[in-house]
Amino acid sequence: MKAIVSVFAQDSKGIIAYVTRLLAEKEINVLDISQTLMQEFFAMIMLVDLSDCALSFTELSRFLQEKGQERGLDIHIQRQDIFDAMHRV
Amino acid sequence: MSYLLNSGEILQTIQMISQQHLDVRTITMGISLLDCADTDTEACCRKLYDKICRCAGRLVQTGCDIENEFGIPIVNKRISVTPISLVAASCKAADYVPIARTLDRAAKTTGVNFIGGFSALCQKGFTESDLKLIRSLPEALSETELVCASVNVASTRAGINMDAVRLMGEIIKETAERGPMGCAKLVVFSNAVEDNPFMAGAFHGVGEPETVINVxxxxxxxxxxxxxxxxxxxxxxxxxxxxxxxxxxxxxxxxxxxxxxxxxxxxxxxxxxxxxxxxxxxxxxxxxxxxxxxxxxxxxxxxxxxxxxxxxxxxxxxxxxxxxxxxxxxxxxxxxxxxxxxxxxxxxxxxxxxxxxxxxxxxxxxxxxxxxxxxxxxxxxxxxxxxxxxxxxxxxxxxxxxxxxxxxxxxxxxxxxxxxxxxxxxxxxxxxxxxxxxxxxxxxxxxxxxx
Incomplete structure (x- = not known):
């Protein structure tokens, strides 16, 4: 299953490294990354593949949120379908 | 971004949810209770409680799972049932308050926010059962928390049942005597629809299937x-x-x-x-x-x-x-x-x-x-x-x-x-x-x- 990981935070060094490490730890492959700065605000969107991830979606979502909070990052994961439904006919 | 998605669109969706209050307001499961009719009120209550809990047992959990996976809030999970004036018509009860209590209990067991369908359709005239239900409303609504009621008093095809209109004026006053929440759970309709997922007016019409999901x-x-x-x-x-x-x-x-x-x-x-x-x-x-x-x-x-x-x-x-x-x-x-x-x-x-x-x-x-x-x-x-x-x-x-x-x-x-x-x-x-x-x-x- 593919999903979208979104990360929002105050910009600082090492955010991408931190998040990708979390994902690698759970056997999640990153397919694509887009990152922008909106003023001082860091926004990153990642398309990831969950095929090899052993956690359930709910467990993974909780894991990312908790680990994100430890570093002051707002991390969410959502199934890709919601974006496809809204923006693709 | 490749894979057909671009980050602008993704950010737009995320902002709609996080800043513009986008949500799915309700997933409502319609359940037919027509097979729960019984001359014995207690038996009728038992049947409808069992059926609601059996059909909607996984509704709330499923709603929460979807909410979690798609990242879209689903504010309410609700149940609508066949208008009780039809289900209870053969009951020998003097009033339908026990049925309202049972619906309330079923709603609490399944964990939904509201259950709709304590209803009567009397746009052209009353059955005995419609009258019993309407007269039960003040007590039923004040003694339950999650039960929503509706009465259809008019339609384009049938005209307006002005006896029902008069009666509902009195019933609303009487319900209000017991506190304002009762009236907030009571809707008087013209041209009520059978597949409305929104409360307080939701009920599961007789033309609907056994169970159904409306959003x-x-x-x-x-x-x-x-x-x-x-x-x-x-x-x-x-x-x-x-x-x-x-x-x-x-x-x-x-x-x-x-x-x-x-x-x-x-x-x-x-x-x-x-x-x-x-x-x-x-x-x-x-x-x-x-x-x-x-x-x-x-x-x-x-x-x-x-x-x-x-x-x-x-x-x-x-x-x-x-x-x-x-x-x-x-x-x-x-x-x-x-x-x-x-x-x-x-x-x-x-x-x-x-x-x-x-x-x-x-x-x-x-x-x-x-x-x-x-x-x-x-x-x-x-x-x-x-x-x-x-x-x-x-x-x-x-x-x-x-x-x-x-x-x-x-x-x-x-x-x-x-x-x-x-x-x-x-x-x-x-x-x-x-x-x-x-x-x-x-x-x-x-x-x-x-x-």
């Missing part, structure tokens, strides 16, 4: 945000913007509905294309009308603005869903909309304007608080006016009016949660007592003869 979408905040970008543009642009936004919102609702239907193994019914406000700032239908250029919702121009909004929501939404139904349109519940509350408090939004607005939007006089000393025949006359609008215009109209005991114009009442708070609104003087006392039926209009 109500929302998103006034998203529409408001989109319209802020078209300041000074013509109405053509405004209508087009609302349509595009409604399309996106509804696509999301359709996805959630299909997913819920698949996971629960229950057929998908309809998506109800509604703009349902909440008391939260930025989640208001009134605000949309004001962004269109009105200083205050309720001023002149409001009806035209609402007509455009209502139509564009439907046009945008209908292409995004395989089946559309329910009430579909913009809701204008006064107590549940921060903009309406402000405008009503200020006196710009009055009952007459609301009545006019109900001619062009999806429902009716909704969540209107009036002085506690309002007479039953005045309430009945308000219902009759609204029923006439529904009957003549071939549309659903409803009245959810709350005479608040001990309060008068200038006071306000707080219902809590999504039901919000409402200022007490003034009604006109001049008695309708003689008019309401006539009883009988107002005949169906000429255009009811469509065959």
């Amino acid at each position: 109500g979408v929302s998103g006034p905040g998203v529409v408001a945000h989109a319209l802020k970008e078209c300041k000074g543009e013509s109405f053509d642009v405004v209508a087009e913007t609302v349509k595009r936004t409604a399309f996106k919102i509804t696509r999301m609702g359709e996805l959630v509905a299909q997913e819920a239907s698949r996971r629960l193994g229950v057929p998908f019914g309809v998506v109800d294309l509604s703009l349902a406000p909440t008391p939260a700032v930025g989640d208001s239908v009134a605000e949309i009308l004001e962004i269109m250029g009105l200083e205050r919702c309720g001023g002149h121009g409001t009806t035209a603005a609402l007509a455009l909004l209502n139509d564009a929501v439907k046009k945008g939404g209908v292409m995004a869903s395989s089946h559309v139904g329910g009430l579909s349109g913009a809701f204008i519940p006064v107590s549940e909309d921060a903009g309406m509350i402000a405008s009503a408090k200020e006196g710009t939004l009055c009952l007459d304007k609301l009545e006019a607005m109900t001619c062009v939007c999806s429902v009716g006089l909704d969540m209107i608080a009036v002085p506690g000393d309002t007479r039953a025949d005045t309430i009945a006359a308000v219902i009759a006016d609204e029923a006439a609008i529904g009957m003549v215009n071939n549309k659903t109209t409803a009245v959810r009016i709350i005479p608040v005991k001990g309060k008068t114009v200038g006071d306000s009442v707080d219902f809590g949660g999504l039901l919000g708070s409402a200022p007490i609104m003034p009604l006109h003087g001049g008695s309708a007592a003689e008019f309401i006392a006539r009883g009988g039926r107002i005949p169906a209009p000429l255009h009811s003869l469509r065959n």
